[in-house]
Amino acid sequence: MTQTLMITQEHIKRYDVSGPRYTSYPTADRFVEAFDAAAYCRAVAQRNINSWTQPLSVYMHIPFCASLCFYCACNKIVTKRYEQGAIYLNYLQRELDLHLQQLGQQQAVNQLHLGGGTPTFLRDEELSRLMQVLKKAFTFSAEGEYCVEIDPRTVNQQRLQHLRNLGFNRLSFGVQDFNADVQEAVHRMQTYKQVATLMREAREMGFQSLNADLIYGLSKQTPVSFRQTISQIITLRPDRIALYGYAHLPSRFKPQRRILQEDLPSAVDKIQMLSEAVQQLMQAGYIYIGMDHFALPDDALAIAKQQGRLHRNFQGYSTMADQDILALGVSAIGKIGATYSQNAKTLEEYYDFLDQGQLPIARGLALSRDDLIRRAVIMAIMCHGELSYESIELSYMINFREYFKSELQQIVEKEKQGLVMMESDRIKVTDMGWFFIRAIAMVFDRYLQHDVNRARFSKIL
Known part of the structure; x- marks a missing residue:
């Protein structure tokens, strides 16, 4: 991680913000x-x-x-x-x-x-x-x-x-x-x-x-x-x-x-x-x-x-x-196909569901096509530090540059800050970018872009 010395006070000030850890998308x-x-x-x-x-x-x-x-x-x-x-x-x-x-x-x-x-x-x-x-x-x-x-x-x-x-x-x-x-x-x-x-x-x-x-x-x-x-x-x-x-x-x-x-x-x-x-x-x-x-x-x-x-x-x-x-178990989160489900968060509620002979699932989500596309993008960034446009296009039959036109404009700013390198067909996270990987992934989070209450998330730094 030779680029860590390039991290500036401006980076720290800009990215001392709240955001998801992306153990799932949607969160x-x-x-x-x-x-x-x-x-x-x-x-x-x-x-x-x-x-x-x-x-x-x-x-x-x-x-x-x-x-x-x-x-x-x-x-x-x-x-x-x-x-x-x-x-x-x-x-x-x-x-x-x-x-x-x-x-x-x-x-x-x-x-x-x-x-x-x-x-x-x-x-x-x-x-x-x-x-x-x-x-x-x-x-x-x-x-x-x-x-x-x-x-x-x-x-x-x-x-x-x-x-x-x-x-x-x-x-x-x-x-x-x-x-x-x-x-x-x-x-x-x-x-x-x-x-x-x-x-x-x-x-x-x-x-x-x-x-x-x-x-x-x-x-x-x-x-x-x-x-x-x-x-x-x-x-x-x-x-x-x-x-x-x-x-x-x-x-x-x-x-x-x-x-x-x-x-x-x-x-x-x-x-x-x-x-x-x-x-x-x-x-x-x-x-x-x-x-x-x-x-x-x-x-x-x-x-x-x-x-x-x-x-x-x-x-x-x-x-x-x-x-x-x-x-x-209480509060546990599972995944079946393109769905997430979470059990009741309190022991009392969890036991009550089961006393009634019901699965203790209190909430969850069926992912939309857009959710699946964005999940693939965010996971590529979080797991591999590299996002190939073609791989997303072939998997989901979209034009990546058109679908993510506004997001790519934000990624240009991340490139100026030294967090990513943009090539003709892909985005690569730099060594320094790994320190701000959540901020890079956040660009592609459709829900977060319209969210005014991010304080419920932890700071990304």
Whole structure:
């Protein structure tokens, strides 16, 4: 990333704005309540009519956490009542049974992700029960990716071995930052030694891939302190690193009100943290996948990027093609064909749907042709940093230059700012442009162009 030194105060001022992360397009804030369980069932029926045989990806949301992290914007329930886990599993099984009535038994699955919350809030016997239910319902590929997010404070060697025995082959460690002052400020205390010991043990157990989540822009962070955190994570050599920018939205997420605005680093410091982190990681041999993901050269994510197979879904960058996602649990978002659906966001509503024998789908969206075209454009930018006009024209039978006439005028301005290079038949993101990739993608977001209320999104820097 040699062009990072070209980032100016003008760039930072211009792009210190709010915008989507584009884990989907259209973004989840565009979902409507008119898309309900009946609409979802129609999408599944269409999938069945088409004899769609591509394996499913399954996402399961476990919302419980034993302690509160002040920065967290996830859908979570902070509780010490561990018996809630068993109750929740009963409802998850009810939901799964309703889905199977539509999908049919023994669908092929090649990707499973347990997210949260804290999935390891569940006891070992509950995790065993969960996996038994899933293995009875689906046919899991021997070559699949089966990942669980873990809080290092909630696992030990025995728990790691139990997860491995259940069939998980990937772990995602919530690290965020190793600096003690930062950890205290965000109410998440865990030592480097804890994480290092667990990662070493996980490798010895044969987990195929380890991911570490980091956050820059947290309370009390400085470029100097974050540089040290990056140096420490490099010594642990996780296969993948997700480097997220902190999204401070206290009006939407109550726990963030405990974080003082004056304790947050400036946009200038945040871009310095990101810039230096990218350089440190690349010098250590990591491949910059894009936006917020890094991977070692032999990791499947890096190989997918090299081969042009990279995709982006609700969990971030993915090696899997644009496949259907079965979402289970409170607030979980799924995808079937050209539709998105989201479950009820509160536990009370989620349970109420299921007590009535109904799928807990509260809202969603059936994508229009324009949505599909723009999704392809935005995903090409976000995943590959390159947009071929011809590929879009052939796929959707449009004249790209005419269809996106006004957008291309805005892209000319991005070229003047050094974010992209425009060629006769394509747009290429520059090294510097990757720091502002969300701003480039936003140009093609039809909904956002007419949106006067962008404050609900996080800052793109």
